[in-house]
Amino acid sequence: EPSSGLKRLVDALESPWGKTPGDRLDAFLDFGDYQLPLLRNRYYLGRYPRGDWQVVGLVLVPHKDVSRHHATLLLQHNRWTLTDGSYTFTHQAKFLNWTGSKNGTYINARPINYRRPSFRPLRHGDQLCLGSTCRFHFQEILAATEMADTPSEADQTTMW
Numbered sequence: 001e002p003s004s005g006l007k008r009l010v011d012a013l014e015s016p017w018g019k020t021p022g023d024r025l026d027a028f029l030d031f032g033d034y035q036l037p038l039l040r041n042r043y044y045l046g047r048y049p050r051g052d053w054q055v056v057g058l059v060l061v062p063h064k065d066v067s068r069h070h071a072t073l074l075l076q077h078n079r080w081t082l083t084d085g086s087y088t089f090t091h092q093a094k095f096l097n098w099t100g101s102k103n104g105t106y107i108n109a110r111p112i113n114y115r116r117p118s119f120r121p122l123r124h125g126d127q128l129c130l131g132s133t134c135r136f137h138f139q140e141i142l143a144a145t146e147m148a149d150t151p152s153e154a155d156q157t158t159m160w
Contacts, residue, residue, distance in 0.1 A: 027080055029059070029073075029128075030137040038073070044086050045130060046070035046101075065131030067101040074119060080138065081119035082128060084112045103131035 029036040036059065043057035044050070048068040051058055061070065069086035084105035105112045106129040112120050122128075124140040 027138065027140045030139050032136070035139075038075075038080070041075040043073040044069060044071075045073060046086070049086070061130055061134050063131065063134050065103045065133050067103065067131075069099055070101040070130045071105045076119060080122045080140075082107060082112065082122055082138075083119045101130070105130055 027038045029038065038057070040055075040057035042055075043059055045059040045061055045066075046069045047060070047062060047066045049058045049060065050069070057073075059073075070084075072083050072086050074081050074083070082105065085100040107120055107122065108127050109129070112118055122138045124138070126138045127135060128138060129135050
């Protein structure tokens with residue numbers, strides 16, 4: 001019997017929104033009791049995020065400290081990044097419009113600069129915070145698999 005989290009993941013992979021260009025399954029956001037697989041290349045996080053749901057993932061975070069368009073999670077050069085605020089891009093990947101959040105975005109309790117666009121790379125296990133109360137973790141599936149596959153020093157033997 002699969003767990004409810006695994007069932008939700010399978011349902012997401014089989015859903016129409018998981019069948020678009022940019023399909024991937026190398027990372028997820030861990031909210032504790034729920035894991036959100038990152039299948040898109042860009043996500044808007046906020047109390048009322050807006051965007052074309054066929055292209056952009058929308059993560060609803062219903063909390064008073066979270067801005068309507070609080071943060072952007074973006075895959076750049078095969079690396080997940082997070083920035084404060086939401087962005088509109090031109091076809092040349094240049095910023096067209098930027099709006100920062102009211103209460104800040106934090107990675108491991110360190111603030112992201114909200115006064116100018118600043119994409120910060122994410123690492124496996126990073127704690128993300130929108131405002132002062134919304135906490136969740138970024139998890140890389142590949143990183144977790146590589147850690148499990150890498151033998152520890154105790155497992156390695158030297159032949160003389």
